[in-house]
Amino acid sequence: KIEKAKPIKCGTFGATSLQQRYLATGDFGGNLNIWNLEAPEIPVYSVKAHKEIINCIDGVGGLGIGEGAPEIVTGSRDGTVKVWDPRQKDTPVANMEPVQGESKRDCWTVAFGNAYNQEERVVCAGYDNGDIKLFDLKTMSLRWETNIKNGVCSVEFDRKDVNMNKLVATSLEGKFHVFDMRTQHPTKGFASVSEKAHKSTMWQVRHLPQNRDIFMTSGGAGSLHLWKYEYPAQRSKKDSEGAEMGVAGSVSLLQNVTLSTQPISSLDWSPDKKGLCVCGAFDQTVRVLIVTKLNKV
């Protein structure tokens, strides 16, 4: 058991190699630390990343997933999203901040994606005012933004290490949207389909590592829903001006279960055993679950 001075909000193993297994954490004071759990007294890397609590963190380039440099992205209540390289001290390699004079909104969730070769990478960030923004790190520009009318609790690409395929964003009021990321229309952006479930905040979404069309969402009522996405017959079509436009498919509920009366705030799948997952809830329990018959879906 290891205790640190400031409470820790979020963590990821995403940017470390399989041998090193360093844990990157963001805490309530805005510090980003990377710990070697075998020698946890002093962090391997430490930086005062943000002025306020780091709400969310994601890593890419480690664990054998994703090409290119290992990077960590953090999103904070101070409205900025910063990308860090553990080899570069003190300054972020990318900083997405509001323009001068703009009032800041909390960034609630970040996710890496599109890391299919060494240069390409995108970061998707979700904010409490319902904004979703997609930043392209190769061109250092904002690639797409939209607003889903509810604060965005969690975003995830179905795979970090392929050409971006699907993005799921969950939000308050029990809604989630699945965006088809293969076709971007110049004005309409990406096509999406949305569903309502849980009747409460959807805290997190996680895709099954073994099948990228299956994902699980966790809700504020203590329930977990397992969904399957079906692609449409044609993933893109031409609109009236001849521009390519994406077509969203459909989502069907495979199974659901209520585990607790308190929100289930986080969940994750095991990459080694198909169907093994773990979730943590506000009733101070960590539950390990197994989902069966995923082969037959």
Add this chain to the structure above:
Amino acid sequence: MPLWLREYSWRQTDAAVYLSLPLRGVRATPANIFCTDQYLKVSVPPFLFEAVLYAPIDDTNSTAKIGDGIIFFTLYKKEMAMWDSLMIENANKEKLQCLRENAVLKAHEKAKEEAEAKKVTKQEHKKYTLEATMKLEAAERKRIEDLKEQERQKVTRELELWKNQQTDTERQKRLQREEELHQEVEQLKERKNEKVNKFRIPNEGTSKTRVKPTKGCPGSDSMFSENLKEEQLPAPRSAGTIKINFTSRVFPTALRESRVAEEEEWLRKQAEARRTINADLSELEDLKEEEKNPDWLKDKGNKMFATGNYLAAVNAYNLAVRLNNKLPVLYLNRAACHLKLRNLHKAIEDSSKALELLTPPVPDNENARVKAYVRRGTAFCQLELYAEGLQDYEAALKIDPKNKIIEKDAEKIRHIIQGTLQDS
């Protein structure tokens, strides 16, 4: 008077009586037939047939078949005996009457009983169906539970197996690694010895051979991984910044669709509150709705200032101030108008009022304060009160030190002051 039907024929066996009654062309329905255990009546107006039977019959089981113009009765006797005749002979009127009444009563009772019996059976049927469905559902649920339980056990077994498998492979890998490590260490030791030997023999001109340093082994893992060929990772990205804008939101809380309606209401109420504070001035009744809104008046004033119509702008601002005298921007803009109109004292007044309202000095109202100071400074200078003017310009510079125009103007004023000082 009904017509009596007397043409009938009958025959009998020990157990039953078969009576056939022709109806002379009229149709009969079951309602026309009335039968109790010893009395039979068929009444099809205008015909009437009546029989007080010789012996009691079982009227529940007896049947009547209505055919074309004829009724065929099958009456089952209560007692097995042969009847002398179908009807009782020598029946006097009173007796007949009695019998008839009894029969009717009996029929009523029977009907009631039957109704009761029916109800009871119906209830029982319902109960039975309910229980049956409950049982079925319970069975279904149990079946599902069993399936789930089976599945659960199967999966737990598989999980255990898999766990053991993982630990086994883990152990194997570790052993393997240690083996290889051992070999490496051995090799290094040999090489070291070789090099040491080489060193001893020729001691001239031998370049220092560096023995490959053996790193301490804190964990066999790290050593082995460093011996692995280092993967070529790209250099850290060159730093960049992306500036973003947010979809505007007045409230600091997160956006929820269900709250949007409430929030809109609140905002509307706030806007209303900022309007007319003393809206009951009588002359205001003549004004249009929008003219009572200080914001609208301010915009109107701004437009007129832009077109150069300073007097009209002042009027607009005056009215706005009367409606809401707490908005510093009104005084600020009015001061600008007065400057243009060369009402310098008024300009100073208004700028001062604006500055008053702009306390406490926060970053939010920086711009406004700078403008106020500059305008007041200009007014002072135009009144040739250069010292006060300079004071104001310097205050403005303090808030916004990067403003070149203010700096230049301040310099100019300083020169003028120095010039006048020199003169006098």
